[in-house]
Amino acid sequence: MRILYHLPLSPYARKVRLVLSEKRIPFELRVERVWERREEFLGLNPACTVPVLEEENGLVLADSYAICEYLDEAYPDLPLLGRTLGERAEVRRLVAWFDGKFAREVTENLLYEKQMKRLLGRGNPDAAAIRAGYANLKPHLDYLGWLAETRLWLAGNALSLADLAAAAHLSALDYIGDLDWSLNESAKDWYARVKSRPAFRSLLADRVSGVNPPVHYADLDF
Amino acid sequence: MRILYHLPLSPYARKVRLVLSEKRIPFELRVERVWERREEFLGLNPACTVPVLEEENGLVLADSYAICEYLDEAYPDLPLLGRTLGERAEVRRLVAWFDGKFAREVTENLLYEKQMKRLLGRGNPDAAAIRAGYANLKPHLDYLGWLAETRLWLAGNALSLADLAAAAHLSALDYIGDLDWSLNESAKDWYARVKSRPAFRSLLADRVSGVNPPVHYADLDF
Numbered sequence: 001m002r003i004l005y006h007l008p009l010s011p012y013a014r015k016v017r018l019v020l021s022e023k024r025i026p027f028e029l030r031v032e033r034v035w036e037r038r039e040e041f042l043g044l045n046p047a048c049t050v051p052v053l054e055e056e057n058g059l060v061l062a063d064s065y066a067i068c069e070y071l072d073e074a075y076p077d078l079p080l081l082g083r084t085l086g087e088r089a090e091v092r093r094l095v096a097w098f099d100g101k102f103a104r105e106v107t108e109n110l111l112y113e114k115q116m117k118r119l120l121g122r123g124n125p126d127a128a129a130i131r132a133g134y135a136n137l138k139p140h141l142d143y144l145g146w147l148a149e150t151r152l153w154l155a156g157n158a159l160s161l162a163d164l165a166a167a168a169h170l171s172a173l174d175y176i177g178d179l180d181w182s183l184n185e186s187a188k189d190w191y192a193r194v195k196s197r198p199a200f201r202s203l204l205a206d207r208v209s210g211v212n213p214p215v216h217y218a219d220l221d222f
Numbered sequence: 223m224r225i226l227y228h229l230p231l232s233p234y235a236r237k238v239r240l241v242l243s244e245k246r247i248p249f250e251l252r253v254e255r256v257w258e259r260r261e262e263f264l265g266l267n268p269a270c271t272v273p274v275l276e277e278e279n280g281l282v283l284a285d286s287y288a289i290c291e292y293l294d295e296a297y298p299d300l301p302l303l304g305r306t307l308g309e310r311a312e313v314r315r316l317v318a319w320f321d322g323k324f325a326r327e328v329t330e331n332l333l334y335e336k337q338m339k340r341l342l343g344r345g346n347p348d349a350a351a352i353r354a355g356y357a358n359l360k361p362h363l364d365y366l367g368w369l370a371e372t373r374l375w376l377a378g379n380a381l382s383l384a385d386l387a388a389a390a391h392l393s394a395l396d397y398i399g400d401l402d403w404s405l406n407e408s409a410k411d412w413y414a415r416v417k418s419r420p421a422f423r424s425l426l427a428d429r430v431s432g433v434n435p436p437v438h439y440a441d442l443d444f
Contacts, residue, residue, distance in 0.1 A: 045315075046365070047323055059308055063322075065287065066314035074307055085296055086281055092288035093267075100285075101269055143268070 005032040005041065005052040008206040009115060009175060011107055012064035012099070013051040014168035019068055019161065021199035023075050027053075029202075035120045064099070068161055080161045091155040094147075094162035098169055102140055107169050109133025110178045115211070138183050145186035154190070167194040171203055175213045181222065188222075196220045227254040227263065227274040230428040231337060231397060233329055234286035234321065235273040236390035241290055241383065243421035245297050249275075251424075257342045286321070290383055302383045313377040316369075316384035320391055324362055329391050331355025332400045337433070359395075360405050367408035376412070389416040393425055397435045403444065410444075418442045 004020065004027050006013035020027050032041055032050050045052045045062035053061040053070075061067045072081045082088040110133040113125040144166060147154045155162040170191055173179045181188040194200065204218040216222035226242065226249050228235035242249050254263055254272050267274045267284035275283040275292075283289045294303045304310040332355040335347040366388060369376045377384040392413055395401045403410040416422065426440040438444035 047319060059311070061311045062315045063318040065318050066311050069291070069314055070307060070311050073310070085292060088295070089281070089283045089288050089292050092291055093284045096285040096287050097269060 002027040002056055003030050003054040004028070005030050005044070005054070006050045007031065007034065008208050009111060009172045010050050011103070011111075011165075011169040011172045012049075014171060014203055015099075015161075015165050016051045016053065016064055016067050016071075017202060018164040018168060018199050019071050019080060021202065022080065022159070022164070022197070023071065023078050025071070025075055033119075065095075068095075072161075080159070080164070082155065082158070082160060087156055091160045091162050094155050094160075095165045098162070098165040102166075102169055105136040106133050106140055107173065109136070111172055111176060114176060114178075133178075137178075137180070141184040141187040144190065145184035148190035149186045159194075163190075163194055167191065167200070171195070171200075174217055175206070175208070176211060177214045181216075192220070192222065195222075224249040224278055225252050225276040226250070227252050227266070227276070228272045229253060229256065230430050231333060231394045232272050233325070233333075233387075233390040233394045234271075236393060236425055237321075237383075237387050238273045238275065238286055238289050238293075239424060240386040240390060240421050241293050241302060243424065244302065244381070244386070244419070245293060245300050247293070247297055255341075287317075290317075294383075302381070302386070304377065304380070304382060309378055313382045313384050316377050316382075317387045320384070320387040324388075324391055327358040328355050328362055329395065331358065333394055333398060336398060336400075355400075359400075359402070363406040363409040366412065367406040370412035371408045385412075385416055389413065389422070393417070393422075396439055397428070397430070398433060399436045403438075414442070414444065 002025070004013070004016060006017065006029055008031070017029070032038070032052070034041070034048050034050060037048055041052070042048055044054065044060050047062065049063070051064055051067060053067050055061070061070055069081075072079060080091075082091045109129045113129045113133070117123060117125060144154070151157070153159050153163050154166060170179060181191070195204070224247070226235070226238060228239065228251055230253070239251070254260070254274070256263070256270050256272060259270055263274070264270055266276065266282050269284065271285070273286055273289060275289050277283070283292050291303075294301060302313075304313045331351045335351050335355070339345060339347060366376070373379070375381050375385050376388060392401060403413070417426070429435075
């Protein structure tokens with residue numbers, strides 16, 4: 001069986017889980033405590049990060065960018081990167097926006113400070129970073145809401161990796177109770193649509209020991 | 223004429239310049255002072271980062287990931303992402319390694335702290351970050367050197383985007399005099415090979431006002 005090494009709150013692992021599920025590719029999840037730096041895992045990915053995908057034929061893929069591009073090439077039935085060159089550029093621009101800019105300005109300031117720092121043994125959360133994360137959330141949700149208002153999906157007329165990358169970050173932040181959905185109604189409507197897709201079910205069923213999600217987390221009519 | 227908006231020391235813009243030159247695609251360089259947040263440029267890329275590529279047919283591409291993937295799809299004559307699924311996964315894993323891990327652990331601690339912070343008006347360089355950048359350089363050069371010893375090019379038998387991404391970061395650090403090439407002989411040999419390619423010439427001819435590169439910067443027998 002295909003194995004995906006992951007951590008339940010990793011937005012990058014969540015993105016790959018969503019891609020696999022949307023494409024109906026069966027896989028088995030295996031939690032990898034990356035902070036333990038397990039020797040066998042370092043052999044699979046010297047960067048010692050999740051996600052890592054191990055295919056049934058033995059091919060090992062590390063890094064969510066490499067994995068998602070691979071999945072769209074190897075399993076093209078439901079294309080998630082767009083069809084024309086222009087569409088593909090827009091999908092990838094937005095994936096980079098969420099995995100790069102949003103990650104740096106919001107996710108790392110909140111999820112990393114409040115959850116990962118403790119696990120990695122890197123000290124206490126930095127209050128200034130957390131404040132910055134909350135402050136950056138509003139303009140990002142406004143941009144997302146504007147995209148959702150002017151297009152059917154974030155990158156255009158079809159669901160794409162851009163939607164899944166964005167939803168992966170937002171769902172992880174929602175789990176730790178850091179998403180104020182009242183900040184932007186259109187962003188909330190878009191998220192409700194993504195969240196109600198069957199591919200999202202496994203993410204909503206996730207529970208991390210010691211961290212309980214808010215009541216609305218798994219509620220499709222939040 | 224095709225236009226590439228760039229900054230001379232941006233490793234991401236350098237990577238795209240190398241890809242364009244390797245593929246012999248003609249382009250015109252235009253410096254974009256991103257810290258001025260020029261309205262027309264924000265219209266091209268709301269993230270307000272370089273590189274941005276404007277094609278002759280009007281297609282605008284933002285973010286180096288989107289641009290490089292596009293260039294390999296639109297101009298496939300010299301493929302830089304590998305041929306088989308496994309090769310492509312390895313190229314992309316290493317691109318993510320240099321543009322993600324190396325960027326965070328080395329480039330940002332040195333280039334961002336010493337050059338960009340001043341330009342962006344974000345205060346003085348952080349001495350602890352600079353120390354961390356120097357400390358992280360050695361293990362990274364060792365990994366690069368190990369790849370270069372065990373393979374013809376970093377990702378396998380052919381020159382790929384992995385080499386260009388790595389060389390883009392290293393050349394920017396070399397410009398500001400922050401690369402101690404004595405740290406790893408194999409990494410130095412690999413860099414000498416990449417640096418002597420015709421595609422590298424324009425990077426070596428770059429000069430940034432107020433910052434002079436060390437004597438060896440443009441020397442092919444450094």
